[in-house]
Amino acid sequence: MLSTSDAKLVKRYYLLPKAAWYSLAALFLTGGLAILLVMIDNIGLGSKGFGGLQLIAMAALMIAEGAVCIACGVVARRGLGSAHWQELEHEAIGGNANIGTNPAVAGGIGVAAAGRLVDTPDNDDLDALSAGLEIAGAAMSAYGFFDTMRRMSRAAAAVARAHGMELPGLGRTRLLVIGLPLLLLTLSFVPRFIDSTAQSSASQEVSADTIQAFNAALEPVCSYTLADDPLEHRQDSGYRVSGNITDEDGDIVASVSVETDECGAVDSVVYNADVDIARTPEENLAFVEECFARFYEAISSVDVKAERIELLDTGLVNAPVLPDQFRQAFLTGDYYTAIDTDLDDTSTLRAWALFDTEPKEEFDEYTSPRISIHLMARRS
Incomplete structure (x- = not known):
């Protein structure tokens, strides 16, 4: 019959290896849950990266889990190797269990x-080998640790069974070692989720107002418009409204698009007009400039300040004027040579005029030559 102190010792050495293994499992689960929560925050709610509180919580929990894993494993290993335990175990089962560290x-x-040694930034094959070795090594070590802790726990369980002693359940240990850190990490993300949701909702409303303002301005001068609805579906890539002019067959011959980022700030305006090779260059230029002027009149009618529309660069609402260099190249050239001319190239704005076409030998009925002016804000 075990004394009270020995019975406590058996329970202790039964639970400590379990706690060590659960802590190691919790370490990986915490990292995985953190990645999942960040993905929900970034992809689902539109935030960027980790929040400060969440990063601290994750680091603190993982450090604590690692410390508990090591501490429980070391204490169990030393306790099960002590002379008193060896004697207690020998009396109960007639020998001593193998609790040596698994060679794995x-x-x-x-x-x-070895994986770290072969790691090199200049060789993709060696990089793949390095990553594979590191993953395999981690898996081997984790299995070896699990097997060692399992044998330690079984050694204590064998002594308990020999004395008819009831072992404690593992539910509370699992809940404390695995469940509690995961719960705390999840709770640390709640304030960020609330803040991200509020910011996302506000950004969608701003984007909707911006898109609606330009859509309302373009509708009277276009055959039809197409506009995203930020309130219906949030998009990390931003939102777009386009106005299109069609010919008598309903084909689009000119268009303009205004795009915003995910927060509703205008970041690009693009003007397009088709070139008809059956017309003279002068006729095509006149058509292009007429369409661009028509679009610009509509866009410039939007009161940016009154509508509280943010522009990532004020040059985005500049008039779309084809430079003389581009005009001369188009008038004196042919319909099979592309032209690309910079209009503005600063730290905050990139603007260029483009005649997009195909070489004569590749030009066919499916080719759609067009003249475009691109106004795009540079992102910092």
């Missing part, structure tokens, strides 16, 4: 170290 632990560390 050292082997895994060696494999991972």
